[in-house]
Amino acid sequence: MLKQCASCLKRKPYDQFSVNNASWDGLQRLCKECDKARAKKYYQDNLEQCREKRKQWQDENYELHLEHQNKYNSSEKGKKTRRKFRARKKFTEKEV
Ligand SMILES: [Zn+2]
Numbered sequence: 001m002l003k004q005c006a007s008c009l010k011r012k013p014y015d016q017f018s019v020n021n022a023s024w025d026g027l028q029r030l031c032k033e034c035d036k037a038r039a040k041k042y043y044q045d046n047l048e049q050c051r052e053k054r055k056q057w058q059d060e061n062y063e064l065h066l067e068h069q070n071k072y073n074s075s076e077k078g079k080k081t082r083r084k085f086r087a088r089k090k091f092t093e094k095e096v
Pocket of ligand 1: 005006010030031032035
């Protein structure tokens with residue numbers, strides 16, 4: 001079963017679309033790839049707004065935020081990012 005993406009107009013299998021319970025077929029109009037690109041662009045176009053919103057969310061859901069952060073920090077991805085960040089910090093300290 002294929003569905004046409006409303007953005008790139010390519011016909012892709014259903015698993016290439018995110019779930020959207022509000023739509024008639026239960027899937028997003030855009031494929032995951034286009035949706036990701038759109039979200040990224042939106043974030044870059046509304047950087048301040050997005051940051052503000054995230055900060056607000058973190059303030060309002062402080063415990064949930066901590067929980068997310070702990071979960072992320074103990075995940076492989078989180079560990080990797082922290083290692084990278086630490087290495088970069090060391091590097092810049094050496095440079096200065
Ligand atoms: Zn697409």
